[in-house]
Amino acid sequence: MAVTWTSAGPVPVFVATGAGGAAVRHALRAADEVDLVRSPRRACVLLVAGDVPTGDRSPLLQVHDQVPRPRGVVAVGARGMPAELAPITSSLGGLVATILEVGSQILVGEHDSDDVLPATNPVEWRGVGPNGQGGEGMMGGVPYGRAMAMTAEGSDGLTLDRLYLTLGPWLPGLPSGCRLEVGLQGDVLEEASVAYPTTGPTLAGQVRVASVEQLRARTLLGWLADLTDTAGLPALARRVSRLALDPTPEGVDAVRRRLDRRWGLPVATDGVGHLERDDVTGCGLGWLARSRGVDEDARRDDRAYDGLELAAPTDRGGDVTGRWRTWLDEAAEALRLAEAAEDRTTDRPELPWGSAAVTVEDRAVAHAALATRAVSGAELGRAVLTLASLPSACDADVAASRAEVPA
Amino acid sequence: MTPATLHPLLAVVVGGLVLAGGAVVVGALDAVVGAAVAGDPRPATAGVRAWRRVVLAWRRPGTVTERPDLVLWVVAPAAYVGVAALALAVLPLGDGIAIADVRTGIVVFGAVEVLAMVAVFLHGWAANSALALVGAYRFVAESLSFLLLSMFVLIAAALPAESMAFGEIVASQQGLWNVVRQPLGLPLFTVVALGTTFWGPLNLPDGADIATGTSLEVGGPAYIAWQVARRAMLAVYAIATSVVFLGGHLGPVLPGPVWLALKSVVVASGFVWLGHRVGRVPMDRFVRVAWTVLLPLSFLHLAVTGAVVLL
């Protein structure tokens, strides 16, 4: 009785989002029967959504082992899953039902997934000193293969312990596939290096203008939902996620009214992650340049957009607030264009996440350089929020729009 | 005057009931307000869903990280709820009803805030995890910034009462509630309440930007214990706000405890609503604002209150 009652409760799911899996996250956030948790240790089911790049496979195995047993693994549209995990594959449509079924089986103990990595430490404690100390006297050393933090001078002259960490690629809050390698002193990033995935979804061939603009609206609103969640407003993030699944102009206005209040989202994002105009010009990320008023837009020269009025970009300020206001503006405009575009097609679309004229690798490199400059020397919370405001192509869901492309 | 006290056994029962009941009420309010803000079609059922979520999480096993400090990990939520109980003990729940309405009530309350800071630090420290530790020392920096605020606000409330006991503070509001004659007090105390329970805009130790910080490595019953402790503390702060600013158990027709309960529920709803409405303040901005704006404001508040009392 207790089992069936709790099995009707929301199943806690940790979503490991790979390339192109963002729509899954939004669908689950909006759903009642599923709880998205921010830590694998509170999850019942590990959901892998989107493609898994090669380098991210072993971190995924670590995340899998952090989910307490009994646990289940479900995969949606995930190419490149590591062979050790035996996921239950599902389509986006039947996802919630699959998760509920797996969840209830786990609760009665009928389903489990074994540990993938060994539970014992592969590296021994290696002592140097007479009492087994690790390194220089009572400091330092490499206990169990992990380097102890040693002191280093900080930017304000204090000599604090500096911790070298890699955050990502599966950390909720960071864009999918993004790694942030830091030298952390206190909570200030004295050294930082960002890496974005060099593969990602693309749109090739002739695509309908309406599809591209719909994709743009869904993508930008999806980014906004994730940013809102990371900024400490999970309830509003649900509202935005619901809108991102099915955007409407009235919905965008309603969301803008709720978020863009003086004591609302801007409290978290004002003044965070400032980028200069020069930094964003020519970076290959169209929307980012447009957020600073720089008119880099392939749509202006595209014959397919003749007669459709494109608004001139305004400088919204270089901080995170400016960027998400740009997302709302562009989403609203994209919906209007999708309405008016009817059957036009184009072969050089202005992608929601950047310019199609730049290759994926070049864009990733430029993106990473920009992000590194924005987060170096910042405090950790600001750095994560800044990265959440600089998502890549992997945070868009292209599969859905590809289905609408004429053959 | 001799402070009012309940028989020890009765005190334990009453305290336990109030804490547990308060945690449940705050949890239900949080779920319902969250669902309303999220635009869910039936916000009222969110409370049931939240309860089911708790039961399910309770049945899941917790996990242990590598070489954690297990003793401190277990002590932390227990200490947090313990100090919440200590704070509840010094608050008057009705006319002459209090678990231990000591003469130094506001100092005990201040000590509770500090010990809560220690408990959260230990919670983040014990997990042997980098982001958890970041959450822990963020909370220390945040906490030190609003501790002084709380002391000045409570002292200002104690001035008209000429006593540091909460019972006397309530009695001094017979004519006029403190929220009216000390207007700066309630906003400043709200900052303290949200800070000590690290709720909403001040959720820096368990923030989503560090993937829930001190709670990152916590799952299963330990997580439920932590969340219940936080909600219990928020309930205690709602009661404290009602006692210090809204006249506590004073009110016409209805019995004292009922008035206190009503006022506390209103205050708790306010806290919960703020949590869902205001984004998380960046760490350094909060520290800067707390030391350069809020602290001088609280000095001013205290000075003005003192002047008014003397004149």
Place this chain on the structure above:
Amino acid sequence: MTGWPVDVAFWVLAVGAVWFGWRVFRTDSMVRATFALLVSFLDVGAIMVLLLAEYLGVALFFMMAVEMTVMAIFMVAYMMNPAGLNPMQMVHQPRVAVVVGVLAAAGLAAVAWFADLPSVALVAPQDTIRELGLEVMGESMILMQTAGITLLATMIGAVALTAAHGRFGEATSGSRPPRLDPDAEPVEQEMARPDPHAHHGGHG
């Protein structure tokens, strides 16, 4: 306060205070040492509450908790081995420390044993807080006011020193010495790069 519950509480707290004080020196973890010291202080504060010095006892909780937490932060930020992963010697000059410790314990024990302490049950003084207030604002006013202003100045000074923005610009931008020619641009000077492999003074 009298009665067997008070006596039991006193003995439990006293033994606890001593035991946790001993634990400070037996643990390898600086953070555990700090919090063991905190528990020892809290026990002493609780004893003061039992002795009906309520205000002082609770103020002790307050102050010691903040001090120990700040100390714990300093341990994590600056000192080696906050977690105790390396074995550690907690005292400098161990022999001297043992001698001094034994002497101090003997001296205090002698004072406690041979002094003529009153054995009258405490009656709750009605107005300890009032008495404290009169003392602070009457007899010791100069002392308290001086201490208060000094503390305030220290706090403001510390905040000013650590603020990221000073009178002459951001703290993170290095100073640039002027050139001999007064109209020329100051020298481009890069800030000293931190060397992650440099060792700073430790304990052998």
